[in-house]
Amino acid sequence: MKKRPGGELATRPLHFIWIADCSGSMAVDGKVQSLNYAIRNAIPDMRKVADENPNAEVLVRAIRFSSGAQWHISQPTPVADFEWTDLTADGVTDMGKALSMVADQLKIPPMTDRALPPVLVLISDGQPTDDFKSGLKALMDQPWGKKAVRIAIAIGEDADDEVLQEFIGHPELKPLQANNSESLVKYIKWVSTAVLKSASSPASQAADSSSLVVNVPIPAVPDTGPSSANDVW
């Protein structure tokens, strides 16, 4: 007798995508260096969270946008093997292009409908220079784009909060404002751990077309304190 019925068993994939602004302004005041440090620093915690839930297969990748957009880490990489390669900054802010490239990757296929909701983290310090709305529409036209956990981090006062809010698409969730390296590290760690943990074992919930629903509970955002003399961005 066959040991058990059915074909191959598999845990559910959870795609985690960094969408990073690498425009020229990110080179000012050490923003891109802080971002590189924050993401690299969060990897061990991310691995720990992934280890705690063996039924989710956390797969990480990253896309950068400046003049155009390119996959910085193109392969969905198991978090255990994920290594961060430093980003560099120059050019303009073609955020729309990055979102449309992410949208392509959220199509079914290559995604499967049995995946866990993907986590998309958009980090930007400025205003889009291309057709942001088309890129966002392409993303939201995909079922997994709509159901993704969309988090936005604004670096510095010049970031376009309105655009980041549109990306989030939910009035109760606001862009996270990072005005110094310390707060950026906290937010990156939060999204790499608390949000990842929440997304990796989401409970079912009743579909409700009449209101905006966050399909994964978003944990409490870390308090980075009021504006202070430490704010440099």
Add this chain to the structure above:
Amino acid sequence: MMDDGHEPEWRIIGKSVQGASHVRTGLPNQDAICWLPESGTGLPLVLAVSDGHGSAKCFRSDVGARLAVETTTKVIQEFLESLPEPPNLSTIKRWAEENLRREIVRRWRDAVADDLSAKPFTSAELEQADAKVGGSKRRQVVPDPILAYGATLLTVVVAEPFILYLQLGDGDILTISEMGEVGRPPLPADERLFANETTSLCSRDAWRDFRSHFQVLSGPPPALILVSTDGYANSFRNEADFLIVGADILEMIRSDGLDAVDERLQTWLTEASQEGSGDDITLGILCRVDALKIPAGRVPAEQLPCMEEAAAGESENPTKPLSERRAEKPQDAASEEETV
């Protein structure tokens, strides 16, 4: 009607297991399964499976799921027992399409109200919900406490002249022919069943979200009907790997018997959850006993080599997708079917 005139023997077996991720977090099994008659033999048979949502605001969904399967099987059994002999299929079909859904939702909501009245929400329950998702969710639950009990529902009724498939929310119903061909009843697609969202008994006007298929039998019924919560299909690499379950279980029942399979269900489902989705898994199996023997004369002689080939193919290549074979050979072509 069966073409040989005798009433076929059917049996039900089934199990529900706590998901691996719920074992880790201490959340009780949110699924439930129930069938009538309790002996699980004879006709008509009613099987119901439910998946409580388990989200922070659905903190009583294990109770909601249990109430769903208990009330649904009872509502259906009461109706079937009230029918005159011989039953009028048009009456049954009309009832299935119009009144049954409303009655299930009404009785489920009444059962929830009774439970809530007997056991009002405790501050510990509400505080735990708050801690998990923040105050806004608590505000949603308190004005409409029924949300706390949210659950899906999958039901199959097998009677001598018909089969009724009824589904609200996610989960899977598979039919397996005597030849081992795996299919699904033709329920209408529902795009809302995506990601971790599902239609639910706790939604407003939930009866409108039911999908059903009423099949009047004029040819051989399926050999097996499998009813499972979404944690089972989500534990396989893809749809093809999940569909193999159907033919495999038929083959296992034929070679080792229904009781042996019943004994192993707990282990199989637990393993699937551990190595797959981590979710609670419930599987109910309706089995037409006379289909297990493949009686001589039932299958035309020229088809026998195909059947042997299919069985051999299963054991040699257990991950071979069955969808290709299914596409070549439609199932239950002789039956009159209507989907709502």
